[in-house]
Amino acid sequence: xxxxxxxxxxxxxxxxxxxxxxxxxxxxxxxxxxxxxxxxxxxxxxxxxxxxxxxxxxxxxxxxxxxxxxxxxxxxxxxxxxxxxxxxxxxxxxxxxxxxxxxxxxxxxxxxxxxxxxxxxxxxxxxxxxxxxxxxxxxxxxxxxxxxxxxxxxxxxxxxxxxxxxxxxxxxxxxxxxxxxxxxxxxxxxxxxxxxxxxxxxxxxxxxxxxxxxxxxxxxxxxxxxxxxxxxxxxxxxxxxxxxxxxxxxxxxxxxxxxxxxxxxxxxxxxxxxxxxxxxx
Ligand SMILES: C[S@@+](CC[C@H](N)C(=O)[O-])C[C@H]1O[C@@H](n2cnc3c(N)ncnc32)[C@H](O)[C@@H]1O
Numbered sequence: 226x227x228x229x230x231x232x233x234x235x236x237x238x239x240x241x242x243x244x245x246x247x248x249x250x251x252x253x254x255x256x257x258x259x260x261x262x263x264x265x266x267x268x269x270x271x272x273x274x275x276x277x278x279x280x281x282x283x284x285x286x287x288x289x290x291x292x293x294x295x296x297x298x299x300x301x302x303x304x305x306x307x308x309x310x311x312x313x314x315x316x317x318x319x320x321x322x323x324x325x326x327x328x329x330x331x332x333x334x335x336x337x338x339x340x341x342x343x344x345x346x347x348x349x350x351x352x353x354x355x356x357x358x359x360x361x362x363x364x365x366x367x368x369x370x371x372x373x374x375x376x377x378x379x380x381x382x383x384x385x386x387x388x389x390x391x392x393x394x395x396x397x398x399x400x401x402x403x404x405x406x407x408x409x410x411x412x413x414x415x416x417x418x419x420x421x422x423x424x425x426x427x428x429x430x431x432x433x434x435x436x437x438x439x440x441x442x443x444x445x446x447x448x449x450x451x452x453x454x455x456x457x458x459x460x461x462x463x464x465x466x467x468x469x470x471x472x473x474x475x476x477x478x479x480x481x482x483x484x485x486x487x488x489x490x491x492x493x494x495x496x497x498x499x500x501x502x503x504x505x506x
Contacts (some may be wrong), residue, residue, distance in 0.1 A: 227289070231381075231392065233448070233491040237259070240255065240259075245253070253346075255465070257323040260310050264317040266425075268341060269331075269332055269335055269341070272332055273343055274455055274458070274459070275454075275458075277307075282452065288327065289325055289326050290303055290306055290307055290310065290325045290326070290327075291303070293306060293310070293327075294306055302310075307325060310327050313327075313333075313470060314327060317330065317332075318330065318333055319333050320331060367386070367387050367388065368386055368387045369387070369390055369405070370387050370388075370389045370390070370398055371386070371389075371390050371391075371392040371394070372389075372391070372392070373392075373393060374391030374392075374393060375391075377389045377391040378391070394413075394425045394428060394429075395424060395425065395428065396428065397428055397432070398428055398429060398432035400432070400433065401431075401432035403434060404432060404433050404434025404437055404438045405432070405433075406437065406438060406439065407438070407439050407440075407441055407443075408429045408432075408433070408438065408439070408440050408441070408442070409441045409443065410441070410442050410443065411443040412443070412444060413425075413444075414426075414442055414444055414468075415444050415445065415459075415463050415468050415469065415470055415471070416463065416466060417467070417468050418466040418467050418468065418469070419475065419479050420476070422479045422483075423479050423482045423483050426440070426479065426480065426483030426484075426485065427483045427484065430481070430483050430484040430485055430505060433485075433504075433505050435505045436503070436504075436505075438505070439502060439503065439504060440480070440485055440501075440502070440503040440504070441491070441500055441501070441502055441503075442476070442480075442500070443498055443499075443500050443501075444469070444470070444471070444498055444499070444501065445459060445460070445498050445499070446471065446472065446473055446476060446490055446492070446498075446499040447460065447470050447471060447472045447500065448472075449472060452470075453496035453497070455496065455497055456470060456496065456497070473487075473490060474485070476490075476501055478505050480501070481506070483506060484501040484506055485503055485504060485505055485506060486503060486504060486505075486506050487502065487503050488503060489501075489502040490502070490506055
């Protein structure tokens with residue numbers, strides 16, 4: 226990281242300690258400047274996650290209030306619509322170009338663009354969007370994608386390097402002749418409580434080849450203190466479905482109860498997820 230960037234980060238962090246006294250206008254001005262900077266730095270994927278965890282979402286279009294009202298499926302009170310559009314503009318989801326006049330942003334347009342996958346990601350309330358052509362280079366050998374049969378039935382591939390197999394992970398692993406090199410789970414185990422994760426991993430352990438196979442869990446590893454907003458937000462979201470995000474200590478516990486041991490944890494360096502690497506005991 227460049228020294229100037231590091232300096233700026235330090236200055237911004239120090240700014241939290243500023244006392245504004247009665248000067249509320251300056252405090253607000255600084256808050257707005259910080260907010261603008263945040264929106265500039267935030268990626269579309271991060272924005273999706275923030276909406277999921279923190280804010281309500283409505284898509285946008287380039288219209289004035291009357292035009293937007295006319296294309297809405299339900300009769301909307303224009304005053305209410307104006308309030309909502311103002312809220313969306315204040316969050317930089319759409320842009321306010323004049324009084325009661327709004328235009329889309331790159332992000333709101335992306336929501337309507339099927340190729341971006343942002344809208345479905347929002348709809349399923351998660352960012353579990355995978356594009357095999359990007360994530361799996363052509364040189365990779367044999368890859369097996371497993372999910373429940375009804376999910377596999379919907380899968381479409383842009384490569385013949387991936388074999389899709391319908392499989393319930395509470396049952397014995399069907400690919401087990403020689404033991405695979407890697408068993409990879411992304412954003413799967415955090416959906417489940419500890420005892421269930423142990424059961425899922427026991428099925429994996431039974432198929433693994435000692436000294437060769439690895440378990441790679443790509444999930445959040447919560448720090449003991451100072452979880453990021455992304456980590457803490459997703460943790461609360463997972464709690465709603467009986468899952469949770471886990472600290473290293475808890476990952477250690479569930480993985481060892483399944484007959485494996487953690488050999489390394491690779492953080493992504495962004496305060497998001499980590500790759501937990503484990504082997505048979
Ligand atoms: C949160 S999604 C993660 C999907 C994918 N790994 C990703 O990161 O985009 C969890 C996945 O677990 C699958 N799943 C749920 N129960 C399952 C089961 N019993 N056996 C196999 N897969 C299951 C779901 O169908 C879903 O695709």
